[in-house]
Amino acid sequence: MTAQMVDRLQQAFWDTLVMVSVSAGVAVALGIPLAVFLVVSGPGGFLAAPRLNRAVGWLVNGFRAVPFIVLLVALIPFTRLVAGTTIGVWAAIVPLAVSATPFFARIAEVSLREVDPGLVEAAQSIGCRRWDIVRHVLLPEALPGIVGGFTITVVSMIGASAMAGAVGAGGLGDVAIRYGYQRFDTTVMLVVIAILILLVSAVQFTGDLAVRRLKVR
Template identity: 65%
Template sequence: MQELFELLIIGTIDTLLMVGVSALVALLLGLPLAILLVITSPQGIYPSSKINQPIGWLINVTRSVPFLILMVALIPLTRLIVGTSYGVWAAIVPLSLAATPFFARIAEVSLREVDHGLIEAAQAMGCNRKQIIWHVLLPEALPGIVAGFTVTLVTMINSSAIAGAIGAGGLGDVAYRYGYQRFDTEIMLAVIVVLVVLVMFVQAIGDQLARQLDKRKI
C-alpha cells in the first residue's frame, strides 16, 4: 500500500508539472493567436487575409494531427529543445504544441461573441485598436476564455496520460508500467480515480472562476 501511495504521489506531481508548464505555454501562445484571428478577420478591426489565412491554416493543420502521432513526429524537435525524447520535460513540447491551437480556437469563439456594438461604440469614442483589444474584447470575452482554458486543461490531463504510457512519466506511466504490464488492477483503478479527481477539481475551479467573472461583467 505504501509503494502504491508513493507511485501515485510521484505520478501526480509529474502530471501536474507536465500539464502546468504546457498550459502556460498554450495560454501565452494561444491567446495572441486567437486575438490575431479575430482582429484580422473580414469583420475585424484590422482586416488582413494575408495574416488571417496562414494562421488559420496552421492552426487547422496542427489540430488535425492526433496527439500520439504528433508526439512521435516531434521527437527530433523535442530532442533538440530538451535534449531527450523521454521523461516529463520531453512530453511538454508535444503537449504545448497540441494544446496551443486547441485553445486558440476556443478563445477565438469567445472573442467573436463579443457584441460588435461595443466595438463600434469604442471606435466612436476615439479608441485605437490596442485600446479596443485591452478594454473591450478581452474583458468582455474573459469568462468564455476562462471556461475554454478549463476545457483545454482537462484535455491536456487526458493527453498527459497518453504521453505517460509511452515513456513521458506521470500517471499514465504508472498505469502502464505498474498496472497494465504487471496485470495489477488495483494500480489501474487507483490511477483512474486520481485522474477523475484531478479533472473534477480543475473543472470545478474553472467553472467557479468563469461564473464570478461573468457576474462582474454584468
C-alpha cells in the first residue's frame, strides 16, 4: 500500500460518506411524508383517497422493482438535468436518493400502520386536528420502527454506492474496481471490503442503539 493509494482510499471513503449522507437525508425528507400519505389516505385512514393512494402505491412499487444498476442508467438524463453531470459523487446522489426514497417510505409505512388505532381514535375524540394526530401520535409511536428502517436503508445505500462506483461515481467502489479488480491487486480489494464492513457495522450499531433508547423512552 503506497502513500498515494492510502490517499485515494481516504478520499474514496469521504466520497462514499457524502454520497450516502446526502442521499439518506433526501430519502428521509421525502420518504416520511410519502409514508404518512400512504397510511392516512389508505383504507381506514382519516384522509381516505383510494384512487390516489393506489396510484402513488403503484409508483412507489415501480421504482422499488427496478434494480439499482438499471435505475442508475435509466436516470442519466434526469441526473444530468439535476446535477449537471453524469459522473462523480453528486451525479451518484440523484439515483441513490431516487432508489432509497420509495424503499424507506415502505418501511416507514409499515411502522406507521403498526401504531395502535385506539390511540388515533382517542386523539380524534378529544378534538385533535389531523396534522396534530400525525405529529403527536403517529410519528412518535412509530419512531423506533422508522429509525430501524432508516438503518436498514442506509446499509443498503452503502452497498449501492459501491455499485455506483463501477460506473464512474467515485467512492470506495470505484477504487475497488479500478485499482483492485482491474489491476489484480488483492490487497486493495481486501482493504476496501474491510472498510465497507466497518462502515456498515458502525451504522448498524448506531441504529440499534438509537432504537433501544427510543423504546425505553
